[in-house]
Ligand SMILES: Nc1ncnc2c1ncn2[C@@H]1O[C@H](COP(=O)(O)OP(=O)(O)O)[C@@H](O)[C@H]1O
């Protein structure tokens with residue numbers, strides 16, 4: 001009990017590496033039309049860490065996420081997920097991917113959308129009753145009790161993204177890869193989603209690699225912020241965010257928070273200047 | 277038979293009025309109904325006033341009364357015609373849908389087959405009737421084959437477009453779950469294809485009826501609408517011909533309505549059916 005508590009209240013220490021990028025290079029296309037999307041990326045994300053990727057549009061943030069998810073393959077270097085190839089990690093269902101668009105299935109109810117991964121994965125020992133309890137618990141966790149029978153198109157954008165989050169959590173992946181998940185939401189909804197994500201992160205002990213365009217969001221959420229440069233995408237700097245967890249909106253009023261936002265903003269400015 | 281309907285334009289989004297919008301429905305039904313009644317009345321009056329001969333243009337009232345007198349025979353013949361149209365449609369559908377399902381992932385296959393589908397849609401398939409008679413005999417077999425040749429390319433094209441329309445993000449989501457091909461096909465591609473399939477089916481049922489009747493008209497048994505029309509027309513029994521035409525129209529419209537209702541029921545979740 002005590003170990004669990006301390007784990008959720010203090011910044012998780014990286015005991016083991018969840019995701020490791022080593023000398024990673026990714027080129028799209030061939031010959032003259034080839035685009036070097038990312039090059040020379042070295043980055044290790046520890047277990048239970050919350051790391052954000054931030055950088056100018058087109059700098060390869062999504063590419064890194066998609067490499068880790070085995071949706072694309074690197075042109076050079078190596079990517080390891082929990083010490084395995086991304087392909088093996090995908091087959092082992094080690095990660096959940098969350099897109100900017102909620103990507104829900106309109107022909108399924110909210111409940112059935114969340115149940116989809118379980119239907120596909122047929123996890124051993126997952127009885128019908130356990131499945132029901134789990135979905136119920138998760139819908140409660142993301143604040144969607146009472147919406148089980150709704151269809152995705154009957155929900156607001158924020159609620160749809162909550163369904164998508166519940167769907168990613170339902171098979172208990174140890175890693176969440178989130179590609180600008182709240183980028184399409186209004187600011188008020190986004191703030192609330194951020195706090196909920198922090199709570200869920202501490203409750204579920206997952207590792208989160210999070211892509212964002214928003215500096216305040218990156219600082220509020222992350223243990224480390226990775227700033228990237230464009231063309232080709234490289235890691236410009238890694239900024240540790242030494243604000244104590246659990247964080248609330250009050251964090252945003254502290255001077256340290258303000259300093260860190262400034263630091264990230266300056267790093268980002270340098271990254272953009274190098275680009276021009 | 278030719279149809280240059282464009283599946284992309286015909287399928288979703290172009291749905292009819294909102295279910296609850298009775299005012300608009302009345303607006304759709306009442307004016308054409310008035311036109312119909314007026315036209316029939318005019319027809320009846322014209323036959324009377326200009327003393328048009330019966331064998332050229334009988335009175336509508338005479339057609340209607342003979343229609344009900346001969347109803348049991350007409351319904352029997354109609355059943356046989358429906359059987360040919362239905363079986364041809366099922367066979368054509370199996371071929372069209374089967375080929376679409378096999379080829380939609382492979383570009384060169386889909387495009388290679390697509391060209392032949394386009395050619396077949398442009399060919400007046402009924403001109404192939406003499407060939408199918410040589411191959412399958414003068415009775416139902418050849419007529420079923422002709423209906424299949426007419427409908428398979430339509431259902432192929434529509435189904436293919438739908439299968440290929442599946443959201444790329446959702447496809448990656450299925451990949452991230454390490455879902456098998458069959459699972460992804462049923463859970464993702466089929467729901468995307470359904471609205472397109474139904475649009476194709478609505479066109480196909482009409483064409484199946486037309487092709488069935490014309491092939492029957494070309495030869496074989498008299499115990500169907502096309503054969504009956506041939507026989508009665510040869511004897512200049514114009515009123516009898518008209519009763520068969522009325523039955524053919526009734527069956528054709530009925531079949532179309534059944535498909536339209538199933539479409540509406542099955543695809544309640546689809547945006548084109550939600551109104552508002
Ligand atoms: N499938 C692809 N084919 C060709 N180029 C791509 C592809 N995906 C990404 N790119 C290119 O790689 C670069 C990085 O893209 P991306 O990772 O999406 O950037 P970000 O997510 O940081 O905005 C961009 O220049 C983009 O155009």
Ligand SMILES: [Mg+2]
Nearest residue numbers: 061062063179
């Ligand atoms: Mg991106």
